[in-house]
Each structure stands twice: as C-alpha cells, then as structure tokens.
Amino acid sequence: MMLCSIKEWSEEKYPPWAHGPGYVVSYDIAKAVYNRFNEGRLKMFKLEDVAMDIWIDDMKKEGLDVRYEKEERIFTEGCKDGYVIAHYQSPREMMCLWQKLQETKRARCCDDP
Structure with a gap:
C-alpha cells in the first residue's frame, strides 16, 4: 500500500528500515546523517521515520556498513x-x-x- 504520491517516492516500496514508533541508530549512522544534512545532500520527506529509511538506504548503497537488528524491546x-x-x-x-x-x-x- 503506497502512503505517498509517486512524486514523493517513486520506488515500488519503502526501504526495509521503517519502524514508525521508534528506532535506534548507531553513532556512525547519526553522524553520517548529520554530515549529509549539513552538506545539503538529504532529500527531506514529510515522515521522519521514512526519511531516515530513505537516507540509510542511500548510505548503504554508497558503502556505509548498515545492519538491521530486530530489537524485541x-x-x-x-x-x-x-x-x-x-x-x-x-x-x-x-x-x-x-x-x-x-x-x-x-x-x-x-x-x-
């Protein structure tokens, strides 16, 4: 189910990281997001969890070591x-x-x- 327009997100589905109510990222990922934001390299998106997913997916494609860990808490x-x-x-x-x-x-x- 697509929750946004094609103009906002043209891919078939969101990256797998979205977790709506909460997520935790490591220091290196937080720093990479911060640096990219300061460099003007992040496309803003209306839903912050989806935006974080998009940014992490892009960083992963660029070679940043990213692992998804399911946290039962x-x-x-x-x-x-x-x-x-x-x-x-x-x-x-x-x-x-x-x-x-x-x-x-x-x-x-x-x-x-």
Whole structure:
C-alpha cells in the first residue's frame, strides 16, 4: 500500500528500515546523517521515520556498513516490560510510565503492580 504520491517516492516500496514508533541508530549512522544534512545532500520527506529509511538506504548503497537488528524491546502494540519504546500510550499512561521509571529505574508498564 503506497502512503505517498509517486512524486514523493517513486520506488515500488519503502526501504526495509521503517519502524514508525521508534528506532535506534548507531553513532556512525547519526553522524553520517548529520554530515549529509549539513552538506545539503538529504532529500527531506514529510515522515521522519521514512526519511531516515530513505537516507540509510542511500548510505548503504554508497558503502556505509548498515545492519538491521530486530530489537524485541521496541514493542509496537502497547507496552511490554523492559520496553525501549511503549507505543499507543495515553497522556495519563505516559505520565505513569515516566513516574515508574523515575521511582524504580526500570521500564515497567503501568498495568503492573
């Protein structure tokens, strides 16, 4: 399913890196994005996760060593203990997550005791 116009993205499908609610990149990739941005070499895109995917895919084609690692703590369907990302949280749940993190120094969901 195409979520943008052909003018915005002419390829058959997005690069495989898109993960919407959260992703983590290494220092070398963050630095490469920063450098390319400062050099005016990055095509901007309206969705930042898709933009990051496009940029990483281009850097990979240029020879940057890029590896995709599935991180099970990036849970895209709510909250899971030990999370890196807790997606689809209400403002009240976000406040609860933050309070639990501050009090316990652990990533715990709010429906847990």
